[in-house]
Amino acid sequence: MATPRIRFERVSKSFGTLQVVKDLSLDIERGEFVSLLGPSGSGKTTLLMMAAGFENPTGGSIFLDGRRIDHLPPYRREMGVVFQNYALFPHMSVADNIAFPLKMRGIGRSEIEGRVKRALDMVQLSAMSSRKPAQLSGGQQQRVALARALVFEPAVVLMDEPLGALDKQLREQMQLDIRALHKRLELTVVFVTHDQAEALTMSDRIAVFNHGNIEQIGSPRDIYDRPQTRVVAEFIGETNLIEGTVTATGKTGASVELADGRHLIVSGSGSLSVGSRVHISVRPERISLAARGTGSATNALPTKILDSVYQGDHLRVQLDHDAFRFIVRTDRRSAEWAAGADVVAHFAPDDCWVIAA
Amino acid sequence: MSAFRQSIGTFALVLPLTLFLGVFFIWPLLTVLEQAVSDPVVSQNLPRTTAAISTWNRNSEPSDEMQIALVEDLKSIDDDQNLGEVVRRLNSAQPGFRTLMRKTVAAVEGSAEPTKLGEVDSRWNDPSFWRAIAEATYPYTDRNLLAAVDLQHDASGAIVAMPAGESANQAILLRTFTVAAVVTVATCLIGLPYAMLIAASSGWRRQLLLVAVLLPLWTSLLVRTAAWYILLQDKGLINSFLMSLGLFSDPLPLLFNRTGVIIAMTHVLLPFMVLPIYSVLIAIPRNLMPAAASLGARPIRAFLQILLPLTLRGIASGGLLVFMAALGYYITPALIGGPKDQMISSVIAFYATGSANWGMAGALGIVLLAATIVFYGVYGRLSTKTAGA
Numbered sequence: 016m017a018t019p020r021i022r023f024e025r026v027s028k029s030f031g032t033l034q035v036v037k038d039l040s041l042d043i044e045r046g047e048f049v050s051l052l053g054p055s056g057s058g059k060t061t062l063l064m065m066a067a068g069f070e071n072p073t074g075g076s077i078f079l080d081g082r083r084i085d086h087l088p089p090y091r092r093e094m095g096v097v098f099q100n101y102a103l104f105p106h107m108s109v110a111d112n113i114a115f116p117l118k119m120r121g122i123g124r125s126e127i128e129g130r131v132k133r134a135l136d137m138v139q140l141s142a143m144s145s146r147k148p149a150q151l152s153g154g155q156q157q158r159v160a161l162a163r164a165l166v167f168e169p170a171v172v173l174m175d176e177p178l179g180a181l182d183k184q185l186r187e188q189m190q191l192d193i194r195a196l197h198k199r200l201e202l203t204v205v206f207v208t209h210d211q212a213e214a215l216t217m218s219d220r221i222a223v224f225n226h227g228n229i230e231q232i233g234s235p236r237d238i239y240d241r242p243q244t245r246v247v248a249e250f251i252g253e254t255n256l257i258e259g260t261v262t263a264t265g266k267t268g269a270s271v272e273l274a275d276g277r278h279l280i281v282s283g284s285g286s287l288s289v290g291s292r293v294h295i296s297v298r299p300e301r302i303s304l305a306a307r308g309t310g311s312a313t314n315a316l317p318t319k320i321l322d323s324v325y326q327g328d329h330l331r332v333q334l335d336h337d338a339f340r341f342i343v344r345t346d347r348r349s350a351e352w353a354a355g356a357d358v359v360a361h362f363a364p365d366d367c368w369v370i371a372a
Numbered sequence: 373m374s375a376f377r378q379s380i381g382t383f384a385l386v387l388p389l390t391l392f393l394g395v396f397f398i399w400p401l402l403t404v405l406e407q408a409v410s411d412p413v414v415s416q417n418l419p420r421t422t423a424a425i426s427t428w429n430r431n432s433e434p435s436d437e438m439q440i441a442l443v444e445d446l447k448s449i450d451d452d453q454n455l456g457e458v459v460r461r462l463n464s465a466q467p468g469f470r471t472l473m474r475k476t477v478a479a480v481e482g483s484a485e486p487t488k489l490g491e492v493d494s495r496w497n498d499p500s501f502w503r504a505i506a507e508a509t510y511p512y513t514d515r516n517l518l519a520a521v522d523l524q525h526d527a528s529g530a531i532v533a534m535p536a537g538e539s540a541n542q543a544i545l546l547r548t549f550t551v552a553a554v555v556t557v558a559t560c561l562i563g564l565p566y567a568m569l570i571a572a573s574s575g576w577r578r579q580l581l582l583v584a585v586l587l588p589l590w591t592s593l594l595v596r597t598a599a600w601y602i603l604l605q606d607k608g609l610i611n612s613f614l615m616s617l618g619l620f621s622d623p624l625p626l627l628f629n630r631t632g633v634i635i636a637m638t639h640v641l642l643p644f645m646v647l648p649i650y651s652v653l654i655a656i657p658r659n660l661m662p663a664a665a666s667l668g669a670r671p672i673r674a675f676l677q678i679l680l681p682l683t684l685r686g687i688a689s690g691g692l693l694v695f696m697a698a699l700g701y702y703i704t705p706a707l708i709g710g711p712k713d714q715m716i717s718s719v720i721a722f723y724a725t726g727s728a729n730w731g732m733a734g735a736l737g738i739v740l741l742a743a744t745i746v747f748y749g750v751y752g753r754l755s756t757k758t759a760g761a
Contacts, residue, residue, distance in 0.1 A: 090669055100659065102663035115664070120668055
């Protein structure tokens with residue numbers, strides 16, 4: 016396997032007694048889009064800042080194309096950084112902002128002009144080149160920041176929650192734009208976000224951070240469908256976690272006994288052993304509702320509807336099963352799921368994902 | 373109706389300030405201006421002459437009415453002090469008036485009948501003496517303003533430079549501006565890094581650094597200057613420290629010279645440079661310098677191209693504050709400086725309290741004010757240009 020573009024090797028970082036990043040290793044391949052996803056304070060931004068050179072690791076090393084870089088000052092790292100609040104230079108025009116990294120590299124004036132023009136075309140801001148950042152909208156400023164971080168063709172592009180300040184619609188558009196740029200220019204991108212939907216949309220791989228370490232790393236599909244830990248299951252998307260004990264295992268699945276004595280059948284038992292405590296994760300959209308007395312016998316839980324909220328494209332139903340609350344997403348046209356109704360919730364064994372407790 | 377009531381309310385709110393400014397600022401300013409240009413001595417004490425001379429063409433023989441009027445006026449002045457002021461005023465315009473007037477007054481008081489003045493003294497036939505009276509009858513004059521910048525009228529009325537050695541106002545004004553400029557540069561050189569240090573620190577360190585700047589503002593200017601007086605002495609703290617290091621065998625002359633004045637003024641005015649720069653610095657987004665570094669700018673270039681241009685507004689307003697305050701400094705040069713370091717304020721103080729020449733004090737004040745306004749105008753033009761560019 017080729018040398019990874021960027022490698023974090025047992026990197027740790029402490030601020031005083033607080034350890035923010037703990038003995039973390041991560042390889043990012045050339046042309047890969049990796050999201051660092053996690054709640055605030057989980058160490059993802061600190062890791063990015065160490066890659067950029069704004070923070071020094073207290074332990075471990077960072078390599079770029081096999082060359083150790085953690086002792087280099089930021090201005091010698093060849094990393095394009097896109098900051099949360101854009102960090103555009105307010106006293107310079109859009110064109111001057113984009114030309115800045117080229118000027119710093121002593122590139123000739125005519126070449127700068129051409130590259131700035133191409134960068135502006137790339138983010139569709141050619142008409143704005145002589146404006147000051149303050150005269151642009153948030154989305155336009157973000158695109159300038161992006162053009163500025165890309166124009167000098169850095170080895171890696173580091174983005175620190177770059178879309179956090181934009182409204183939802185613009186954010187979704189920018190996600191697709193950045194993804195398209197990544198594909199077209201074959202950029203290596205490290206993208207910090209706390210928005211799991213954003214990470215799912217954009218990434219080749221997602222690294223889920225928790226308490227200074229990587230809880231799980233994998234493709235969006237892996238992370239969403241096969242969370243390895245409870246933290247990942249709860250952080251990525253919405254899920255229902257049901258606690259139980261494995262009572263039997265077979266070729267196609269396992270039987271899990273719940274606290275109330277009922278049994279659920281789950282598929283893909285894998286390495287489960289009889290007697291182990293597990294959590295069963297069932298996504299809200301995988302649960303279907305039926306009136307009492309109908310529906311299949313497997314994995315059917317009789318419950319009562321606590322609340323039912325119309326959400327536009329779906330109906331969000333809250334169920335109460337012996338003090339355990341289920342969240343179900345169901346067809347918005349179903350009028351019969353009103354609060355107080357007695358129903359049966361059921362889900363296929365294939366839709367149950369088992370996590371070791 | 374409600375809009376009208378609202379505007380009445382607004383007016384009522386600004387009324388106290390307007391009155392305050394009017395009574396304690398605008399009116400005194402106008403009074404000073406009036407003092408600087410008023411010249412009422414002759415017109416008040418020689419009212420008949422003033423009336424009679426107004427129709428005279430300034431070249432012909434002095435008319436009989438003028439002579440009669442002057443004699444009447446001289447007879448009716450019974451206050452010797454007033455007569456003395458008139459003589460002094462006329463003599464300063466036309467030398468020879470002192471003896472002429474003494475002779476004339478003696479002659480006039482002796483006779484009952486109005487006299488032909490030409491018979492008393494032949495100089496009264498010379499129109500230039502009458503011209504001097506005619507000039508002096510205007511209640512306003514530019515003599516003080518001209519004298520404030522070492523200019524005067526010659527006998528023909530043209531504006532010429534005063535003979536060398538008669539007045540040093542130009543030199544003192546130049547010295548004032550030079551000292552103010554040097555102090556401004558010095559406060560900037562010290563204040564900019566210091567303000568950057570405050571902006572970069574946080575928590576109790578920032579508080580401590582800020583208090584260190586603000587503390588001098590809480591003590592009286594006189595106390596701070598007196599402290600420098602002690603520190604800068606030949607056997608003061610600074611000299612004894614430098615000599616104990618063996619750097620110098622003789623004490624550095626720091627007191628009663630320009631160096632001491634500039635050191636003390638720089639210290640006293642430092643807060644006015646540090647605070648505006650600091651307030652601009654903390655408003656600069658913190659991630660601009662990291663951004664510049666990530667884009668390949670070394671610290672020096674990032675400072676010159678990003679931080680410095682963004683701080684310029686603070687430096688400009690700090691510089692303006694320091695420069696203007698330094699122009700009017702009086703106590704510090706008076707206590708720390710030697711005779712060659714006195715600034716324009718001490719000259720104003722001399723005229724105002726030393727020689728009771730309110731006209732000259734006012735005129736110098738006006739010149740200083742005008743120069744300051746010009747500087748402020750230039751600053752305003754430059755700052756709007758930078759902000760708009």
